[in-house]
Amino acid sequence: MDLSLSLIIFLPMGGMLLLFGFGKRIGEPGAGIVATLAVVGSFLIAVVLAFDFINGDGPAETVRWFEWLPAFGVEAELRWDQLSALMTLVVTGVGSLIHLYSIGYMRGDPGFGRFFSYLNLFITSMLILVLANNFALLFVGWELVGLSSYLLISFWFERPIAAAAGKKAFIVNRVGDVGFILALMLIFSVFGSLGFDTVFEGAHRGELTVTMATAIALLLLVGAAGKSAQLPLYVWLPDAMEGPTPVSALIHAATMVTAGVYMVARTGAIFELAPIAAATVAVVGGATALFAATIAIAQRDIKRVLAYSTISQLGYMFMGVGAAAYTAGVFHLMTHAFFKALLFLGAGSVIHGMSGEQDMHKMGGLARKMPVTFATMAIAWLAISGIPPFAGFWSKDEILGVVFERGGLWQVLWGVGLVTALLTAFYMTRMMWLTFFGEPRWDDGVEPHESPRLMTVPLVVLAGLSVVGGLVNTPFKATLEHFLDPVFEAVHLAHAPDGSLAWILAAVSVAAGIIGIGAAILRYRSRVPVEDGLGWRLLGNGYYIDDVYAGVFAGGGKLGADWLAFRFDVRGIDGAVEGIGSLTRKAGGWLRPLQTGFVRSYGLAIIAGAVGLLAWFLSRGGI
Amino acid sequence: MAVTPGWYMALAAVLFIIGAGGMLLRRNALVMFMSIELMLNAVNLTFVAAGRELNVLEGQVAVFFVMVVAAAEVVVGLAIIIAVFRRRQTASVDELTQLRG
């Protein structure tokens, strides 16, 4: 157990080190094969190890590596329970497929070996994140995935846009990390430990006041919002699409961005004590879901549609975990990993076939040219639109059901989620129609063609998962919920309604999806409408949030820096330094006359001192 | 009339004051140096007298060390005086005021 669990991490780590050192020499496609085999190996080990959990309720286990920070009571320790097992399976499973796909997608790229070493680095980091048994190791993984995300976004660093996007992602994530670090400090100050067991058991025993729990939970939310691209820290994710498409699929859709959801689910014991913070999580999620969905409607770049769609779906997950439906949130995380990775890989296949074109207005009619890509993406489209029995329907419906069941103001949130579902169906249909149907609008010289087998096989596998992935947790047979029960047994879980209400809610959300699809089909069926009204431009530019941030934060920072550099530094700091200098000089000038240069004056001073000392002794009444 | 240590102390005080006066009033570096030696001798006398009064040897040991230090000081000091005299052709300290502030 010890070794095999460690191997899950060590395999991709070894692959990464090997490719760092010899990636160029191994060359193409050897480097890709090595990296893929490493991840597939991890996946197979994870499957074997997870069998205990699937068959019965195998106990959660820990593997201690070494004592790391004794002052904080922190050990480098892994935790293997149902939640981390599920995350590991998703990460390595989807990761394997995307590695495989990348061998085809990155063919001929000069940085082939480097790309796969980064991918393996990412898998390693993500596994450290999900397998950590304390907040410190979790944070290490958290930062490492941030690093690999940065490296992969700016993978084509010769392009200034890509380099800038990488920096943007890094900086925005730093903002979130501040919150995370502060939360860790608070946790340590309360519990004197960073270990999961100590903290959660302590929280369960009531060692945490509501105020403190709320503070910790809100700070954790800041960190999660940074990593999972929620309002207001979502701005880096659309730009992250500058990276290679498999990266977008793996990191910025399927796995890394869900780290925030995982973290909230993992720390459910804390959020349970802070209902206000939990509600804040749900509200942030709902607002993000709606907000990003409206922006996605007006995007022309196929990958940006998917990016905003990812933000929106992450909002769903936050809504779920905020409503204490951790199973539902993690369930949606899983299904979303399948169909969103599929969508991204499909988009990558389209871009590949279109020789790098990303503007949907220059596509159209690709269904016949790329049948496999079209068929698999159509499944993902139905899945994300919430059409049963595809995967997205079950998970999305469960989240909406839980939120509705909470009653009161939560039902407003349910309404938001429903509108988002409608919008989601609309913009996904728009994307499908602009890409695959209608008249070809290709640029001259573009010869669309189906992608090689290496790329379509992962599509097909993911399509299969998108069809059946939802069946693991239906209202009829809640396998996943039972599977995750041991992890959340200490936490009070919210549940979806059952009986006729469940049917009504499901019908409503399916209706929303169908309305969205239908509206989009009606609008884009025959022609591509001109979309350049004021509203379209506002949405297309993401409400100009980037410009606002640039003006407020970057501009404000620049103003502040200017003030510091040219006012405060020149007048204040330099003034103080020069003031001290001239004061010293002046004081020296005043004291100069004391140094007459006459030895006898100095002698006089010595005798005066002696007399003074003697007088002092005598005044004290004797020697 | 028996001689008490106080007599020696008083004599030493007078010698010390004369030495101090010489140091403050004379300008010849050599004479100033001699004045300092005189002050050291006066203090030595008090050490010995006090040692006798208290019936301990430490007073004389202290005198021994003072003598060694004074000898070292005289050696270096006189060397400095000669070095200065070579350059300035004077032994008057009032002319050596280059370190004036």
Place this chain on the structure above:
Amino acid sequence: MVETVVFVIFGLAALFGAITMVWARNPVYSAMGLMMTMFSIAVFYVSNSAHFIAVVQVIVYAGAVMTLFLFVIMLIGVDKEEDRTENLPIQRPLALVLILSFGAAVVVAGRLAWTTGIRNPLDPVNGTVEAIGDELFKRWVLPFEITGLLLIVAAAGAIALAFFKDDDDAEVDPWR
């Protein structure tokens, strides 16, 4: 009684020598006055039963140190009379005031107590070579060694100061 006589005679001699040293215009007279004072003090050492110290006083001070002074006086030249006009205006009055107040303080202190501390109840100590050596090489051996080091450094410094003279100091003298 004998000690009283000795004290009076050599006390006057010491005072006379000291005043001569300070007052004489010719530094040779000053040196002679100082030598006289030192001899007198050596006598006082003897009458305080500090025999070893008395001998050292004569050999080191009256002998070696004063000889050194005389050598230097010869090197510098005895005919240099210094003029006694004071060019530091407040030096004399201030010096007088300070010296007098110092004397007054000593008198006041002396009226309280000339010595402080606890008297050793044993037999009177005798500053023979044996007794001093016993003390010096047992209890004070480390300071004793350090003074040896100090003397070596002083000798080296004196040699350095006297030995390295620049040839054309008249031209490059930065003080002129």
